[in-house]
Amino acid sequence: MSPSGTWTNWSGDETCRPNRTLQPRSADELADATSSAAAAGQTVRVVGAGHSFSDQVCTDGLLLNLDRLSGLQHVDTEAGLVTVGAGTRLSDLNVQLARHGLALPNLGDIDRQSIAGAMSTGTHGTGRKLGNLATQIEALELVLADGTKLSCTNAEPEVLRAARVSLGALGVITSCTLRVVPAFALRAESRSMRLAETLGRLDELVDTNDHFEFFLFPHTDTALVKANNRTDEAVRPPRALTRGIAEFAENGVFEAVCRAGRRFPSRIPRLNRVVTRLMAPSEYVDQSYRVFASRRSVRFTEMEWALPRAVCAEVLQEILRVIDRDRLDVGFPIEVRFVAADELSHLSPAYGRETAYLAVHMYQGMAWEPYFRAVQDIALAFEGRPHWGKRHLMEADELAARYPAWDRFQAVRSRLDPQGTFTNAHLRRVLGPVGISGTAASADDHLIGSPTTKGR
Numbered sequence: 001m002s003p004s005g006t007w008t009n010w011s012g013d014e015t016c017r018p019n020r021t022l023q024p025r026s027a028d029e030l031a032d033a034t035s036s037a038a039a040a041g042q043t044v045r046v047v048g049a050g051h052s053f054s055d056q057v058c059t060d061g062l063l064l065n066l067d068r069l070s071g072l073q074h075v076d077t078e079a080g081l082v083t084v085g086a087g088t089r090l091s092d093l094n095v096q097l098a099r100h101g102l103a104l105p106n107l108g109d110i111d112r113q114s115i116a117g118a119m120s121t122g123t124h125g126t127g128r129k130l131g132n133l134a135t136q137i138e139a140l141e142l143v144l145a146d147g148t149k150l151s152c153t154n155a156e157p158e159v160l161r162a163a164r165v166s167l168g169a170l171g172v173i174t175s176c177t178l179r180v181v182p183a184f185a186l187r188a189e190s191r192s193m194r195l196a197e198t199l200g201r202l203d204e205l206v207d208t209n210d211h212f213e214f215f216l217f218p219h220t221d222t223a224l225v226k227a228n229n230r231t232d233e234a235v236r237p238p239r240a241l242t243r244g245i246a247e248f249a250e251n252g253v254f255e256a257v258c259r260a261g262r263r264f265p266s267r268i269p270r271l272n273r274v275v276t277r278l279m280a281p282s283e284y285v286d287q288s289y290r291v292f293a294s295r296r297s298v299r300f301t302e303m304e305w306a307l308p309r310a311v312c313a314e315v316l317q318e319i320l321r322v323i324d325r326d327r328l329d330v331g332f333p334i335e336v337r338f339v340a341a342d343e344l345s346h347l348s349p350a351y352g353r354e355t356a357y358l359a360v361h362m363y364q365g366m367a368w369e370p371y372f373r374a375v376q377d378i379a380l381a382f383e384g385r386p387h388w389g390k391r392h393l394m395e396a397d398e399l400a401a402r403y404p405a406w407d408r409f410q411a412v413r414s415r416l417d418p419q420g421t422f423t424n425a426h427l428r429r430v431l432g433p434v435g436i437s438g439t440a441a442s443a444d445d446h447l448i449g450s451p452t453t454k455g456r
């Protein structure tokens with residue numbers, strides 16, 4: 001939030017001016033502010049770390065930030081369950097869990113997000129046996145528009161399935177109870193590989209590694225493949241100097257290459273070929289959370305598609321064909337990851353199918369729409385579902401057809417936020433107005449039950 005009261009997201013291309021911002025110190029203060037705003041007809045939104053690429057946080061009403069509702073609240077090592085304040089950043093949570101000999105089983109490639117923000121958009125890492133991060137949620141606490149506090153647990157699975165990935169459409173999450181695992185180390189290996197070999201061996205690479213992903217540089221035939229596997233070996237992290245050089249290459253050198261590409265787009269293919277020649281193999285062992293997350297200082301915007309795993313190679317080749325055909329200036333690599341099917345969240349992009357995620361990026365200040373539109377057309381032809389935290393150009397009626405449990409989500413939404421207090425312009429576009437597309441709302445009412453109120 002700037003001193004002028006303007007909120008801006010991480011990539012710097014979405015802004016809004018809320019009527020009021022608040023960092024509540026307690027769930028009661030949060031509930032009072034929410035119910036007052038709702039009574040005044042204002043929209044209420046929550047910002048985590050502002051790392052989503054869309055305008056989904058934006059409001060001209062009340063913008064809440066839960067940084068003061070953060071930290072470990074309860075640890076049950078035996079049961080492998082922890083309860084954390086919703087504003088807790090993943091980076092802080094990882095360190096606190098490590099002190100208890102615990103860890104999250106998987107993470108995405110950064111750790112700056114808040115726990116509630118990451119869960120709410122279906123944030124994921126890579127690993128064919130691991131679902132997105134929201135699959136770790138055992139329970140969560142919500143504050144509804146009228147200030148009511150609602151415990152979402154397996155006692156009412158329909159509400160919990162709606163609340164795990166909800167884009168903030170149901171209420172304000174104040175805490176989450178997560179399933180965690182004993183702390184573990186990973187052997188991290190990365191190297192360049194010919195694209196043809198990567199795609200030819202894709203199933204083997206995905207199935208024989210705990211966490212496999214690759215980055216493909218458009219205009220080259222080279223992929224950077226990364227495999228992280230659990231190990232009992234003693235940790236031998238990269239030396240500070242080596243890590244520093246790697247971070248400089250990933251951020252400083254890459255920033256310079258991106259700037260050169262933005263200034264002289266016709267040189268992007270040559271720049272990409274130089275970058276792939278500079279990629280050196282690396283191997284080290286470290287605690288899981290230090291391996292998963294990297295520092296990202298190069299600013300960009302992003303679109304990502306969840307696709308049936310079986311079509312991954314075909315979709316990738318089609319994207320490369322269109323980049324060549326339409327002479328699109330694409331410097332950033334395409335990132336490819338793999339996630340297990342789940343049906344624990346109605347809006348999980350991996351709902352009901354083993355998933356390959358393909359992410360495309362555009363450096364800040366460059367036109368992203370022609371590229372992203374072309375990628376979206378391809379992804380839609382292969383049953384793609386967009387990542388909820390990233391850019392896409394889809395609307396609610398098109399999205400509804402891609403989510404088998406769409407109506408069940410809408411039924412819970414109509415029940416928990418009947419006035420649409422948490423629905424801003426972005427949510428109206430991607431979820432529709434409250435009550436409209438929930439065709440199964442009344443039929444499913446018996447599944448939902450009444451909110452379990454505590455205190456208010």
Ligand SMILES: Cc1cc2nc3c(=O)[nH]c(=O)nc-3n(C[C@H](O)[C@H](O)[C@H](O)COP(=O)(O)OP(=O)(O)OC[C@H]3O[C@@H](n4cnc5c(N)ncnc54)[C@H](O)[C@@H]3O)c2cc1C
Nearest residue numbers: 048049050051052108109113114116117123124168173389
């Ligand atoms: C550099 C970078 C790297 C990324 N890497 C990955 C990756 O590896 N994998 C991946 O899947 N995604 C990735 N993302 C996307 C990112 O994980 C998601 O956009 C995530 O939602 C951001 O978390 P946040 O805390 O910043 O949430 P925000 O962007 O602030 O909010 C996201 C949504 O959650 C809602 N929300 C936040 N807190 C609450 C709350 N307490 N109660 C109710 N609703 C709430 C917001 O209203 C909004 O709708 C990356 C993003 C960036 C910028």
